[in-house]
């Protein structure tokens with residue numbers, strides 16, 4: 001008889017943003033989504049999601065909750081992390097367009113431009129080809145809300161998706177470096193959960 005496998009515990013940084021949507025998406029994808037607000041909760045999870053929201057607010061709260069150093073250390077030690085939108089901003093090693101004093105956690109060797117799409121396409125939806133999805137290569141329906149894009153990637157970073165057409169055609173909107181994944185868009189609110197499945201698989205593969 002094979003022992004039942006325990007679903008991986010994946011934390012969602014629960015300081016601000018669309019936390020509940022990520023927890024629900026992770027639960028649907030066979031993981032156990034848990035809220036993370038304390039250092040000991042960072043230490044207890046197998047992976048971590050940094051949600052969409054407002055990166056400047058999340059950054060301030062990371063300081064107040066004394067989570068910045070523990071999360072940085074966990075990422076450096078190899079904790080798989082997925083950031084969507086504001087989460088992508090927080091994972092960038094280099095940030096353009098941040099407010100004065102805004103810090104990031106880092107972990108991804110990229111330069112990210114905050115609020116990059118500008119006023120005309122402030123918020124929009126489009127279909128994207130995303131590389132490396134677990135179940136099929138049908139385009140992903142992507143929702144962008146005052147989203148960042150990736151200006152520049154380091155040598156170890158894989159570009160998973162770029163915008164296909166329109167004024168932002170060619171802009172990088174999904175990347176992966178080792179077990180750190182980031183998207184400019186919000187799969188947690190579009191109902192297409194293949195990126196969450198990809199992340200759950202990344203976490204599961206680390207055993």
Ligand SMILES: NC(=O)CC[C@H](N)C(=O)O
Pocket residue numbers: 051052053054055056084085086087089114115145146147148
């Ligand atoms: N939907 C989002 O997460 C928007 C990100 C937001 N513009 C920021 O700078 O944090």
